[in-house]
Amino acid sequence: MGNGWHEWPLVLFTVLGQGVVGATIVTGLGWYALRDDAATRQRVVRTMFFLWLVMGIAFLASVIHLGSPLRAFNSLNRISASALSNEIASGSLFFAAGGLWWLVAFLGKMPARMGQIWLGVSMVLGLLFVLAMTRVYQIDTVPTWHNGYTSSAFFLSVLLVGPLFATLLLRIADVPFNGKIFATMSALGLLATVAVVMMQSSAIGDIQSSVQQARDLVPDYAGLQVARILLLAAGLGCWICPLILRKQPQVASLLVGLLLVTVGELIGRGLFYGLHMTVGMAVAG
Secondary structure (H helix, E strand, C coil): CCCCHHHHHHHHHHHHHHHHHHHHHHHHHHHHHHHCCHHHHHHHHHHHHHHHHHHHHHHHHHHHHHCHHHHHHHHCCCCCCHHHHHHHHHHHHHHHHHHHHHHHHHHCCHHHHHHHHHHHHHHHHHHHHHHHHHHHHCCCCCCCCCHHHHHHHHHHCCCHHHHHHHHHHHHCCCCCCCHHHHHHHHHHHHHHHHHHHHHHHHCCCCCECCEEEEEEECCHHHHHHHHHHHHHHHHHHHHHHHHCCCCCCCCCHHHHHHHHHHHHHHHHHHHHHHCCCCCCCCCEE
């Protein structure tokens, strides 16, 4: 029993990876919108370096979980047959496609039309990566994971962390950016997260095996979820409140907001891993 932090490499890998996917999509849309402004586009490309830096940290965490770099290569042995292999392969493909796009664009060698197509493909690969992540945990012998709440939580992390991360990067690049649409999407993502937490909390009470009850796995589940929601609300508030006042959010405010939201999602993901249980001899609920 515990809060799931013993799986901290996976907590970091999933949350950071999902955040980078969301940020890649939003910064990519910002890059597309600049069309004929080559100088500003280049500023956006420079700040996108931090996307691939964070993605590198996420993959480093995944390697730590596997124990050694050699095991990371072994995880690719069963592509198409293993959900884990598919996750690593899709994540590597997203990282390689997006990272190479960034490098070529940063060097100023990217043909305009090819750059648009290449970036679009990278964004789609990111979403496929998140989908592959969700499939890893759809295990029918783990009733606390084998449900729609898992998939919802993973994609909601994309919506909560990604747009705020992207807004910070675009603000650093000094790009004129109307973030109200994305801020609204993240706010709706927060409401959806609250709904998922409430429904999942109710469902957990009905799950038990012959040897344990799901609600006993994380004794502080309710309190930690409340802390998580408060962190998410405070973090998004650092972004949304200036917009309500018709002001541009400052870089420092966005950075604090991003840190708060990321910590909130790390807590949520830790709770997810803490809820791991197998059916044992029987499962009820």
